[in-house]
Amino acid sequence: MGFCHKENSSSMLQLFLLTCSCSCFLVGFCTAIDTISVNQSIQDHETLFSNKQKFKLGFFSPVDSSYRYVGVMYNLPVMTVIWVANRDTPLNDSNGKIEISGDGNLVVLDGKRELIWSSNISISVVSSSAQLLDTGNLVLRDNSNGRTLWESFEHASDSLVANMKLETNLNTNKRNILTSWRSPSDPAPGRFTCTIEPLEVPNSLVWNGSYLYWRSGPGDGHISSGLPYKKYMYKNGVEIVSDSPGNAYLTFTLLNSSIEIYYVLNSSGVLQEKVWSDEKGDWNVTRFSLETECDVYGKCGPFGSCNAKGKPICTCFPGFEPRNKEEWVAENWTSGCVRKTPLLCETNNSAKEDGFLKLKKVKLPHHLKWFRNLIDECRSQCLNNCSCIAYAYNSNGCMLWSESLIDVKLFSSGGADLYIRLANSELGNKKYQKTIIISTTVLSFLIILLCVYFMWRFSLKYKGKMDTRYPTEKILKDDVKFEELPLFKFEILSNATDNFNLINKLGQGGFGSVYKGKLLNGQEIAAKRLATSSNQGVEEFMNEVEVISKLQHRNLVRLLGCCVERDEKMLVYEYMPNGSLDAYLFDLHKKEILDWHQRVIIIEGICRGLLYLHRDSRLRIIHRDLKASNILLDEELNPKISDFGTARIFGGKEDQANTIRVVGTYGYMAPEYALQGRFSEKSDVYSFGVLLLEIVSGKKNTKFYDDEQGQSLIAYAWKLWNEENIVKLMDQVIYDPKMKAEVMRYAHVGLLCVQEMAKSRPNISTVLSMLSSEIVELPLPTQPAFLVSCSASETEPAKISASKCSINGITLSIVVGR
Numbered sequence: 001m002g003f004c005h006k007e008n009s010s011s012m013l014q015l016f017l018l019t020c021s022c023s024c025f026l027v028g029f030c031t032a033i034d035t036i037s038v039n040q041s042i043q044d045h046e047t048l049f050s051n052k053q054k055f056k057l058g059f060f061s062p063v064d065s066s067y068r069y070v071g072v073m074y075n076l077p078v079m080t081v082i083w084v085a086n087r088d089t090p091l092n093d094s095n096g097k098i099e100i101s102g103d104g105n106l107v108v109l110d111g112k113r114e115l116i117w118s119s120n121i122s123i124s125v126v127s128s129s130a131q132l133l134d135t136g137n138l139v140l141r142d143n144s145n146g147r148t149l150w151e152s153f154e155h156a157s158d159s160l161v162a163n164m165k166l167e168t169n170l171n172t173n174k175r176n177i178l179t180s181w182r183s184p185s186d187p188a189p190g191r192f193t194c195t196i197e198p199l200e201v202p203n204s205l206v207w208n209g210s211y212l213y214w215r216s217g218p219g220d221g222h223i224s225s226g227l228p229y230k231k232y233m234y235k236n237g238v239e240i241v242s243d244s245p246g247n248a249y250l251t252f253t254l255l256n257s258s259i260e261i262y263y264v265l266n267s268s269g270v271l272q273e274k275v276w277s278d279e280k281g282d283w284n285v286t287r288f289s290l291e292t293e294c295d296v297y298g299k300c301g302p303f304g305s306c307n308a309k310g311k312p313i314c315t316c317f318p319g320f321e322p323r324n325k326e327e328w329v330a331e332n333w334t335s336g337c338v339r340k341t342p343l344l345c346e347t348n349n350s351a352k353e354d355g356f357l358k359l360k361k362v363k364l365p366h367h368l369k370w371f372r373n374l375i376d377e378c379r380s381q382c383l384n385n386c387s388c389i390a391y392a393y394n395s396n397g398c399m400l401w402s403e404s405l406i407d408v409k410l411f412s413s414g415g416a417d418l419y420i421r422l423a424n425s426e427l428g429n430k431k432y433q434k435t436i437i438i439s440t441t442v443l444s445f446l447i448i449l450l451c452v453y454f455m456w457r458f459s460l461k462y463k464g465k466m467d468t469r470y471p472t473e474k475i476l477k478d479d480v481k482f483e484e485l486p487l488f489k490f491e492i493l494s495n496a497t498d499n500f501n502l503i504n505k506l507g508q509g510g511f512g513s514v515y516k517g518k519l520l521n522g523q524e525i526a527a528k529r530l531a532t533s534s535n536q537g538v539e540e541f542m543n544e545v546e547v548i549s550k551l552q553h554r555n556l557v558r559l560l561g562c563c564v565e566r567d568e569k570m571l572v573y574e575y576m577p578n579g580s581l582d583a584y585l586f587d588l589h590k591k592e593i594l595d596w597h598q599r600v601i602i603i604e605g606i607c608r609g610l611l612y613l614h615r616d617s618r619l620r621i622i623h624r625d626l627k628a629s630n631i632l633l634d635e636e637l638n639p640k641i642s643d644f645g646t647a648r649i650f651g652g653k654e655d656q657a658n659t660i661r662v663v664g665t666y667g668y669m670a671p672e673y674a675l676q677g678r679f680s681e682k683s684d685v686y687s688f689g690v691l692l693l694e695i696v697s698g699k700k701n702t703k704f705y706d707d708e709q710g711q712s713l714i715a716y717a718w719k720l721w722n723e724e725n726i727v728k729l730m731d732q733v734i735y736d737p738k739m740k741a742e743v744m745r746y747a748h749v750g751l752l753c754v755q756e757m758a759k760s761r762p763n764i765s766t767v768l769s770m771l772s773s774e775i776v777e778l779p780l781p782t783q784p785a786f787l788v789s790c791s792a793s794e795t796e797p798a799k800i801s802a803s804k805c806s807i808n809g810i811t812l813s814i815v816v817g818r
Ligand SMILES: *[C@@H]1O[C@H](CO)[C@@H](O)[C@H](O)[C@H]1NC(C)=O
Pocket: 038, 039
């Protein structure tokens, strides 16, 4: 309950008396006591509380200031002002009052009843009242019809709280921006503002006066890659939404109402994220916009890239040189860099075409043009237009740049790849240098490989006679550098994972356990300790790992290196902080984070990763154990397939083959693979289909029971399909009728993937075309293969032994040795 009372009063009696006097004063208006009505005022020593007492409205003085201001504050022990009324016109005594004026405005008056501040609505209303809501919004309403006349959320000060919208609408000329305080003791509008720009990819920008000071960077249309946010904290993350051309807004919602978060543009122009900490009794600054000098907009000028760890921090792009060498040396980088060799397009006299050079892990430059669904033609689109000087793409579209490239920053992890256009001669040199580096490293690598091999043979021979703890240690000196594939010492991995402590165990895959670790340099890794049963030789293993480590795709987890010592074989991967898809998808609370848009990104990402494994990489890898727990999520919840190539390491390199070793997971295995050990690209397609249906429905295939009849998810989907009600499959948590058509298409494609006959399933490139609506007419699915019931234990999903299952009613026994 909320009430008016003296700010410092604490005794119940006082409270009671005050509430009483308040009520008496307000005869007839006492139902809403978070409200100021006509003929009522709030004095300097009084405070208005929102209904659940989360926020309060009253007078305050900033630190080191004796002026009085009216503001909305969090009702917390630490003064946290989120909105100020009279920013420019402070009161110099404590005789101020908040009232509803005769014309219906909310006003602040001084002791002489002169107007200090007004909500300044132009239409005059007979009767209005102002209410402080539990969101922190102060709303002025017309009492006759309940219409909102004015609200503080639409006139932001320097803070953004949940459910508030920072907005720019060029069509209606409506803008809601954050304006910093002049200093921590002066709430007057300072020089910094934070706006949302409805560009093709909406950005949030911080300005220093009229100069751009910070830019969030282009995201994928929903999120921003510049501000690395933690999506899991919020219901929908911090979302920048552009729902019509010329309009964009930024907003966020709290997922867990017991965690309090808000954003503030502080008086030094830094956008801070603050989280309330009960233990500390204060706000924690969890992230902020200007962590390094490189975050300052255009620090290195056009065509320069900024690396906070570099010395100096600015470098020109490859193929570029400083415009003014003296300035550059004096660390004045503002004029940036210029091209060394003109482009073909510019001169039109060179025989050779221009090419592109890839800059990895960057914050993409400002001023881009964005094209949805042009991913595959992105490069040619850019090459064929003389004014295009760079391109980049992500799972949502293609980005092209035609002006200068400004505000590029290098990340140590994350970021995007940028392809910059260079004259052919600039590219040639680089390639030549690169081959030299590669060939020398390959050569030294081979020599070391041989040594390792002989040492290994040696250690085998003397096993039992000598206690050779770390036989390869002598060879793998620290100063040997492996550019291509680092070899990790067992000891290092053991230390990094606290001796493979169970606490660090991330999971159990089909081929061994995975542990989280932290190397001495602070890098986080995921180390997969392979089951020792493989009888492959070290050399064979290393070759295989080497080849697989070259497979790089944004939807595959990157292999960082390996370790072969004693009986141990380990693979070291990049660590994915958000864990695996199943942890989100099948968790009651976390699944909300994966809204439909995010799920589409995940499904398409997995599909692209799989397409790369099947088609685009030289190896034609069949994954054989595709499942939700093998899909990892990066910081921005992009999917990355893990455990690929492990099937190869364990033998079975043919495109389609029979194998006696069936490795896979109950519920995801195609029938021909589970029953006859026949695997092909189409058995991966089957697993993908199961995964797709799981992502759409948010339900596990194997843990799914429709009513009493123990049915699998596939069987349920098939039933809905036949009832022409497939849209019911959509996860209720994210249900949105607007997405109906897309959901139906996805479920349809899912059913096509899980058809019983391998040859009727589409291949993965067709699946991708079907999902992206390039193929409009989808064939009708035939009956899927689904396990009706199965006696296999689900506690150890990666391992199946002698399980009795029935497929479509025919009972079979599968004996699978692992
Ligand atoms: C406010 O006060 C004026 C004069 O004191 C009175 O005429 C008016 O009816 C009051 N309004 C309400 C809504 O009580």
